[in-house]
Amino acid sequence: MSYQISDLCVSCHACMDVCPTKAIAQGESRFVIDSRACSHCDGDYAVSQCASICPVEGAILDQFGEVVNPPGSLTGIPPERIAALVAEGIL
Amino acid sequence: MDVFGPDQQNDAAGCTQVSCGSSKDHVDALPDSIRDRIKDHPCYSEEAHHHYARMHVAVAPACNIQCNYCNRKYDCANESRPGVVSEVLTPEQAVRKTLAVAASIPQMTVLGVAGPGDPLANPARTFETFRQLSEKAPDIKLCVSTNGLALPDCVEELAQYNVDHVTITINAVDPEIGAQIYPWIFWKNRRMRGVKAAKILLERQLRGLEMLIEKGILVKVNSVMIPGVNDAHLEEVSKVIRAKGAFLHNVMPLIAEAEHGTYYGVMGQRGPTQAELTTLQDACGDMNMMRHCRQCRADAVGLLGEDRGEDFTLAKIDGLEIDYQAAMKERAEVHAQIEADRTRKKERAADLKAQLQLQSGAGSARTLFTYNGLSVGQTSKDLSGLPADLRPVQMAVASQGQGLINQHFGHAKEFMIYEATPTGARLVGHRKTEQYCSGDTSCGDGETTLQKTIRMLSDCEAVLCSKIGFEPWDQLEAAGIAPNGEHAMEPIADAVMAVYRELYEGGALDAAATTRPISA
Secondary structure, eight states, X not given: OOOEEOTTOOOOSHHHHHXXXXXXXXXXXXXEEOTTTOOTTTXXXXXXXXXXXXXXXXXXXXXXXXXXXXXXXXXXXXHHHHHHHHHTTOO | OOOOOXXXXXXXXXXXXXXXXXXXXXXXXXXXXXXXXXXXOTTTOTTGGGTOEEEEOOOBOOOSEEOTTOOTTOOOTTOOSTTOOSOOOOHHHHHHHHHHHHHHOTTEEEEEEOOBSXXXXXXXXXXXXXXXXXXXXXXXXXXXXXXXXXXXXXXXXXXXXXEEEEEEEOOOSXXXXXXXXXXXXXXXXXXXXXXXXXXXXXHHHHHHHHHHHHTTXXXXXXXXXXXXXXXXXXXXXXXXXHHTTOOXXXXXXXXXXXXXXXXXXXXXXXXXXHHHHHHHHHHTTTSOBOXXXXXXXXXXXXXXXXXXXXXXXXXXXXXXXXXXXXXXXXXXXXXXXXXXXXXXXXXXXXXXXXXXXXXXXXXXXXXXXXXXXXXXXXXXXXXXXXOTTOOOEEEEEOOOXXXXXXXXXXXXXXXXXXXXXXXXXXXXXXXXXXOSOOOOGGGTOOOOHHHHXXXXXXXXXXXXXXXXXXXXXHXXXXXXXXXXXXXXXXXXXXXXXXXXXXXXXXXXXXXXXXXXXXXX
């Protein structure tokens, strides 16, 4: 399996610009990774580039289908705080 | 516009002129060489923004750092704040849009790339846009704003195009403070965090600043004022950037609401009050401070405060045939006309200033005169009798320009915020009324625009406008803000001082009242 982009993607282009194998392209509503071209950055970088620059938690999934940047990992906002604001209808 | 009396110009407390924050923040304080370069730049010169228009194109969506006041997810049609944009363009689309706007709005002088990401984290798209525009529209100045991380690598290329102004956002020069503002950066192909990451970012910002100055490129620095985080530190930032050659410092208030989903919004970090912002701007007095920034959207179009972005969507410009050579000729003529008008006004102002000095020397009680629809009050004589230690009062003013109170409360899209003290009235900022979502159901927010406006003006004690309806009147009064329509069509500075005097005579400025809570 290759890396994948979930529907949380905000189409900011950042991953496309840093992908060493040019596996990422703009899709209809979000960016998409060509699974044949994705190498998980093996041989190019120690860490996968798309996951290392993506600003949206949960938008990048690794080759095992796991979220690389889980809730709270990029913004520092506790996930329960987000959940509370969603419950109040604020977010 | 140089129409101050000699007292006001030298007065550390500021001046009474209608469109100026203080003697130090006015572009008149800049050296001639810089003034000449920014005289037709609407964002840098409070005066130029009445004459010239600018636009931003959103070609740079990617970013290489995260700021705690930014949320990359947010994009709402009603939203209007920096870093937010509805339509990201390819360089080709951006060039087409710029040419269309420049042909339709001949006052346009400046094209900026300001995000929604970092323009220099998108070098291919940003520079392709600049390359095409410097070819097709050589008369348009190009502008770029950056967080500075990639800046040192881009200075050489920036200097190749018509870019002679760059804005760098520098919120700290101390990495410990920087680490509280930037949770991560993307550097040398990996995500870095903490003080180490902030140190790299801050060093790159300052190095980029030095390199730009060496190239003769003008640099403005933006700083976001975050109470409890960098507010006490920004004076130091101002000193450092001044020493390194930046010509203007724009300290902006943090915008943070829970519904924006930013770290600061969600965690309840408050923005500064106008009083805190003004105090800080005054404290940075050695530097030229910018006080008229409207914190525009990253895709704003037109004159400041009058966004025409919706007139120039891709769908609308698609069918347009543009003869840019003809448009450029027209633009040159319009600009020459604007400059001729400005020169004429300046000469008359200088003449009036001389008259004013003569008259005040002769001891006249009060001088009030009008030229080109702009009334100028020399109020210093009128202030005698006000105790020097009277507390300052903030007032909001609805105005469509010309230095007059000439707008209905309900029509105002922005308010000018004035501070009245015993030494005079001065402009300390602007606030937009519909800065955020207008409160309809689509955003899940029941608060009306009126309520939001009142909340936004809660640190003002009066609102001066030409007219006001019953409902807002009642609600403003209930919120402790005195509505005032008695000074319609009067010069702002005079009216503000007249209301200040009324407050004083009515006992509202007594010692007991100084504890009036100032809320954000």
